[in-house]
Amino acid sequence: MAIIFYYMFYPGMIICNTNYSAYKTPVNFKHYSGRTTVSSDGVNRDVNNFTIFFRNPKTLKFTRDYILKNFPNGTNISEFGCSMGQKPYSLLIMLDKYNKKGKYKITGYDFPEVINKARNTKMYGLTNYITEEEMLFDNINVPFLVERGVLSPAEAQELKDTFYHYFDIYKPSESQNKPQSRFSSRLKSLFAKKQKAQDNIMSINEVFEYKNLILKSNMVVKANKKGDKNLELKSGDITQIDKVLGGKKSGVIIFQNALYHILNDNIADFYNYNKSSKNISKIENLFEKVNRCLEKDGIFVIGNFTADHLYDYDKERDTRLLYQDDELLRVYDSSIIHKALYENGFVPIFYEDTEFSAQCDRRYVSLPSVWKKIKEV
Ligand SMILES: C[S@@+](CC[C@H](N)C(=O)[O-])C[C@H]1O[C@@H](n2cnc3c(N)ncnc32)[C@H](O)[C@@H]1O
Secondary structure, three states, X not given: OOOEEEOOOOOOOEEEOOOHHHOOOOOOOEOOOOEEEEEEOOEEEEEEOOOOOOOOHXXXXXXXHHHHHHOOOOEEEEXXXXXXOXXXXXXXXXXXXXXXXXXXXXXXXXXXXXXXXXXXXXXXXXXXXXXXXXXXXXXXXXXXXXXXXXXXXXXXXXXXXXXXXXXXXXXXXXXXXXXXXXXXXXXXXXXXXHHHOOOOOOOHHHHHHHHHHHOEXXXXXXXXXXXXXXXXXXXXXXXXXXXXXXXXXXXXXXXXXXXXXXXXXXXXXHOOOOOOOOOHHHHHHHHHHHHHHEEEEEEEEEOOOHHHHOOOHHHOOEXXXXXXXXXXXXXXXXXHHHHHHHHXXXXXXXXXXXXXXXXXXXXXXXXXXXXXXXXXX
C-alpha cells in the first residue's frame, strides 16, 4: 500500500516511499561521520558531526559575495564546528576563481577528536539524493540548487568543475561496498511503524532519522593536495576563540548549525530543544569574544536551525518587516540569541529559511544567519 509522505526537507516537495529500490545507495561508505565523543573541560560528551558540501547554500553564496565586496585585498576566514571539512571546502571552491594569489585563507576548526578523523582520510561520501550535493553527479540534469534558483546552470557546472579540481573519485574496496542490510531494515521498520499508525506526516525526530538513514553515499571522493595551499583543518574550540586565533583577526567567523552544542549540556536535547538555555551566559561571553576576533565590518555566520537561535515559534511576534532581494520577509523575533548578538555589537544582514519545515510546526521561517559587526565591545 502506498504511503505518501510530505517531504519536509524542502518546500513543496512530495515523496512516495514504498519502493525501497528508489534509494540509490550502492556504496556502503558513511556519508557523514555521525557522532564523536569529545572530551572538553574534562567532561566527555557526544557531538553531532552531520554536515554536507554546500549546506546552507544561500548563506554560503551571500558570504562569498560579502567577502569579495568587503575584503577585496584578502582576509582570514575561520570556520569553527567544521566537522569533517565539507563546509570550508565549499567556501574554498566558491572563492576559487578569485583566490589565485591565496589572499583568502580558510581554516576549519573543530574538537581534536573530530579534526583527527577528518585529517586522517580527507575522504567524503557524497549523495545524489535530493541534496545540495546533487550537482556533483553526472546523472542529474537539474540539480536541486538550480531548481530552487540558488544557482544558474552555468554556476552549478562551474562549481562542479572546481570541486573535481580539489577532489578525486575514490573507488571503494569490496568490503566497503557490501550491502547495507542494517540500513534497509531500519528504514523498513520506520515506514512500517508509520503505516501501522496511519500517519503520513513525519515528526522532526523522524525527519532526522530518515535523513540519517538515506544519507549513505553513492560516491566517495578524496581531497587531493591542491586545497592545502589555502585551506587548513585544525583543532580549536570556539569558546576559546581568542586563544585559538592568538590575536590574528578574521574577516569572517563561521559557526553554523553548532551553537546548540553550547546552549545545551547534552546533545540529546537538540532533538527536543529547549526554547531557553541554561548556558546563555556562555553564549554572551562567546559573542563578545567573536566580536573582538573580527576585523572591522567582519561578519559572524551562524546556521538556520531553530535550535541554534532558540527561536520560539509559539511566541513569535511580527516585530519587523524587512526586504531582501525585493522580497518582503516577515521577521519574528523572540530569540534570546538574537538579543545577545545585538548586545554584543552585531546586526543581522542576511536571512535563510530553516532547513526543515518540521522545525517550525511544518512551516518554514527565515532566520538571521549572517551578522555584521557594527561596533567594538
Ligand atoms: C552538526 S555539525 C555542523 C557542521 C557544519 N558547521 C555544518 O553546518 O554543516 C556541528 C559541529 O560543531 C562542532 N562543535 C560543537 N561545539 C564546538 C565548539 N565549542 N568548538 C568547535 N566546534 C564545536 C561539533 O564537533 C560538530 O562537528
